[in-house]
Amino acid sequence: MQKPTLPKGTRDFGPEQMRKRLFIFDTIRQTFQRFAFQPLETPSMENLSTLMGKYGDEGDQLLFKILNSGDFAANLTELDVAQGSKKLTPKISEKGLRYDLTVPFARYVVMNRNALTMPFKRYQMQPVWRADRPQKGRYREFYQCDADVVGTDSLLCEAEIILMIHEVFQNLGIQDFTLKINNRKILAGIAEMIGAPGQEGPLSVAIDKLDKIGKEKVLDELRERGFSEASLVSIDELLALFSLQKLDPDNVLTILEDKLRKSEIGQLGIGELKETLELVQQYGFENARIDIDPTLARGLSYYTGAIFEVKANGVQIGSVSGGGRYDNLTSAFGMPGLSGVGISFGVDRIYDVMDELNLFPPNAGQGTQVLIVPFDAEARTVALPVLRQLRTADITAEMYPDITKVKKMLDYANAKQVPFVILIGSEEVQTGELSVKNMLTGEQHKISADKVVAFIVSACKA
Amino acid sequence: MQKPTLPKGTRDFGPEQMRKRLFIFDTIRQTFQRFAFQPLETPSMENLSTLMGKYGDEGDQLLFKILNSGDFAANLTELDVAQGSKKLTPKISEKGLRYDLTVPFARYVVMNRNALTMPFKRYQMQPVWRADRPQKGRYREFYQCDADVVGTDSLLCEAEIILMIHEVFQNLGIQDFTLKINNRKILAGIAEMIGAPGQEGPLSVAIDKLDKIGKEKVLDELRERGFSEASLVSIDELLALFSLQKLDPDNVLTILEDKLRKSEIGQLGIGELKETLELVQQYGFENARIDIDPTLARGLSYYTGAIFEVKANGVQIGSVSGGGRYDNLTSAFGMPGLSGVGISFGVDRIYDVMDELNLFPPNAGQGTQVLIVPFDAEARTVALPVLRQLRTADITAEMYPDITKVKKMLDYANAKQVPFVILIGSEEVQTGELSVKNMLTGEQHKISADKVVAFIVSACKA
Incomplete structure (x- = not known):
């Protein structure tokens, strides 16, 4: 008899781990609920037509696809097989496992557009699946905990996300974290300033590599990406801007206001950031810790306004939470112009941080x-x-x-x-x-x- | 643009439904925890080698299978395709979605046999998937909530399951339910009594159809299944036994003791039932409502001792909970002789019952x-x-x-x-x-x- 094994990249969670994970889930859920986000669950499977083309070519590859049930091979021909996996797949599979919670949420909003009361605030805590190469801290099945508001562009939503982040990490006992915030409009302003309007995407991708590859190689990459020599003249000034996050928020805003004084969109971004921080302060939350980081650009192709990222200090691990504002969530499903803003908490990484720093309360694992x-x-x-x-x-x-x-x-x-x-x-x-x-x-x-x-x-x- | 749809047999759970579902999940979880069952979660995917052959041929067909990632068709030949779906499947799929929580639990126990403290009490609340034809009340993705104890044959476990059933349904507000209990050994005793020892399986399958097809057709079916005319002589007495569940438990036990006085195994089963009920009473639970039903035989091929089933009265729906004792949970994975007993609550049906009878507390759906x-x-x-x-x-x-x-x-x-x-x-x-x-x-x-x-x-x- 063969010894049973687990599929690679998947895990069992035994009692002690589960109790600690439930502590994390409960803490996040309580905060979401207090902030009046409403629970939603979508099926594990979606039609491939819903999922494909939403995550880029690489994402399409990483979708787990489900073999059609019944006699799926009945109508297959030699040719179907000879043409290779990519062409064969749609003939034998029409469903896939969800890759994130965002696309299913968008699908839900579009399907229920007439019944939903807008603005619609929902949270969702479910596993997602990716056929990624498994490695330390990267699994093929893992949980996402997302909260989103759609149907309003009020900056109160951004402020509430900042407040929720603080409440969740404080209630978990993770006191030492860094919350970075940026706004795509500020990045757009910087691109305008160097004479490369609309190029904030490639600009931030290249600048993001500064620590790894150094200034000269960043310049090379920008040239390759078509940035003119003129736009690179002031690269040192640019890099200075991009290291602003070490300063306190008020200073960063003052410097940005000066540097981006000629960019309308840049000023708009600065204004949004300012109002957001003001709302946080009015809530009575004096000790919010927020770093304004003009380099922050997670998933830039997607975000249109605020961008958030949280890292736990003292642990070598990626971000534990991230999100931002988007305007095109539902346009892929034929419903354009719906603005929203969301945040996602990564339970598996939060677990690793708390475990490494010994932050679980003594009774969290108790049976x-x-x-x-x-x-x-x-x-x-x-x-x-x-x-x-x-x-x-x-x-x-x-x-x-x-x-x-x-x-x-x-x-x-x-x-x-x-x-x-x-x-x-x-x-x-x-x-x-x-x-x-x-x-x-x-x-x-x-x-x-x-x-x-x-x-x-x-x-x-x- | 195509309107997005859901795969058939799957559902979204919007805010109000979710809050009610969470009320059910929380109620069940709290009872499981108070009774010191420990949480476990296993991956959604299992190797097909773990799942196949555990649920019969029909079950194998109903497994959702996941297409291998990468270039899965690279080594396929014309012959592979020509041989049909059944032979092609193992060449392009090595993983499947879990079909229930029992087989993954058995796999977990075997893989962790050296680390687990026995007796091991675990609960598990996760979705399962079946490629069944969708119909009212039958979905392709639904939740199971299971609690099992393995590593002991103490009847205290049976008693605790009876107590948990009462606590769960009372806390949910489902006051009017019927808990039926039987023991495979009593069924074996009845088979012995009519001169068909070991035939309790086919016997109970046929008798189970009495209400639907009538006495004559039941007799025909028993003849077809090889029961001798001699064994069918006392069919009226047999049917009388099988309608005993209308009486109160003490009466049923007295009659069974008399009728099965010559069957050693029958007496054993009656003894187990008696001790179980005694333990429930000693716990201080006077108003336990238990019907002893000698016809109850859910999944008989699997159970070796106690058998449980719960139905909600006043609603046309199948059983909302069921379980029993088994001796062979882990033997398919090379670990024989581990006795255990378990109960499963069907959240989707419980939801339907509570919805139909308007039993959700007013604040359960509140946002x-x-x-x-x-x-x-x-x-x-x-x-x-x-x-x-x-x-x-x-x-x-x-x-x-x-x-x-x-x-x-x-x-x-x-x-x-x-x-x-x-x-x-x-x-x-x-x-x-x-x-x-x-x-x-x-x-x-x-x-x-x-x-x-x-x-x-x-x-x-x-």
Whole structure:
């Protein structure tokens, strides 16, 4: 018999991991809900016609495709096979697994446009699948937690995203994070300033490599991408702009206002950023930590306004959260002009950060709080009502199911890191005084059956 | 542009549905946790070698199979195609979507056998996929919520499942349900009694059709299945036994004990049932409603001891929960002799029952509790701190993001069934007295900004 294995790039989440993951999911969900985002779930499968062409050629390749059910090969010809995988695929597969939560959300909005109350605020926490080469921190199945508002271009939405980011990371216990914010209009202003209007895309892709490849190679790349020598004359000034994020937000805005004074779109972007920060302050959130970073350009082809990115400090890992404003979410499905803004939290990376920095609260991974150990069948008659009362008091409690050696039952408690054990033998049955053992300290008390629940409740909450 | 659609047999769950579904998931999860079942999640994809052959031929057909990524057709020959879908599948697909939670659980237990503390209690709440023909109440993607204990044959586990079933349905508000219980050993005893030992499988399949096809056709089917005329002589007595479930449990047990007095295995089954019911009573659960039904035989090929089934009364829908004891969960993966018992709750059917009987608590589907309506930008400066305080008090609150006509904002509140609206205009900004409107009654109060949160909190809890 072959030993069973997992498909590569996938994972089981055992009890301790799951409890910690549930802590993360619950924390994010609570924040989304308090901010009045509404839950949505879409199917794991979408028609390939919904998914294809939305993520670029590479994305199309990384979609997991589902073989048509039934006799899918019935009408295949030799030619279909000879023409190779790409042409064969649509003949044998019409569905794929979702690649992100954004395209299914767009599809949902378009299909339900007449029933939805706009502005529509939704959150969605579901797995996505990508046929990527698995490597450390990159999986073929992973969760995304997205919140989006569509149907309004109010900057209040940007402000609320900044507030939600702070609330989520503070509630998770990740105090040390960097939230970077930018606006595509500022990038457009910079491109205008150097005489390359509309070229903010290639410009930011090249500048993004500065740390890795150095100034000369960045210049080479910009030349290759068609930037004129004239536009590169002031490259040092440009690079100075791009290192502004080290300054505090007010300074950055002052410098940008000066440098981009001739760019209308640039001023627009600066104005949006300013208003967003003002709204955050009016909410009463004084200690928001926001870095304005004019280089930030995640998924630029997609975003049209604000751009967000969050990194956890002290851990070598990519961004743990990101998002921005877009104007074209639903245009691929025939519904243009719907503006929206969203944020996505990466649960798997957040888990890795919290694990590495030891930030999970002690009880986040905890399972059973009390194990009842009956020495014999008679002891069970005393044990069962206690078990019931413990659960009624919302204590996670179990009774060892078999009548066996006490050592074996205590080993079970230790292996599961159960903090309290209630031992019930014939003496306990006679006297009604139960033995409660603290498995951490080894302390043992005799407590009457009618007081044991109150004792455990207060001990578990201590 | 083509209008986007959903793959057949799949569904979106919009906000109101999702909130109700989350109510069901949370209720089930809380019970599982209180009973010290531990969370587990397995990947959506499993190797086909893990899934194939576990659900019968029909099951193999109903598995959704995933096309290998990359150039999957590179080595295909004309012959591969000519031989048809069944032989072609393994050449182009090595993974499938999980069909239930049981096989992945068995695979997990075998892969982690050395690390797991036995007995191992786990729960799992995840979607499963079946390429079934979609019809009312049958979907291609649906959730299962399973709890299992493996590594013990203690009847305490059966008792706990009975208790969990009661707790879950009571907490959901489904008071009127029927829990049927049987034991394979009783069915085996009945087969022995009529001189067809070991034939409890075909016997119960045929008897199960009694209501639909009548006595004569049941007899025909039993003859076809090889039952001798001698074994069918006492068919009326047999059918009498099979209608016992109308009696109360003690009566049923007394009659069974008498009828099966010559069957050792039958007596064993009766003994197990008795002990299970005794444990439920010792827990202090007097009003357990349990019907002993000697015809109950769900998935008999699989179960070896107790068999459970729950139906909601007053709704035409199949069972909403079911399970039983098995001895061979992990033997397909080379780990024989592991006894376990489990229960599965069908969230989709439970939803339909609660919806039809109008059992969702009024707040289960509720979203935003308060909408703040600022008349102008200045009003926002008063509104934002109030918004913050409401959320800190765990109230789901939002502010209308755009400055627009008051009517439009109130329409939004009505469409989303928001119970309270706080209106802030220039008068409110000057006086500091905010207008709070109860959208149900139409009542409107003036309340000072520093008291409005306390007012809303108490109103929302009322």
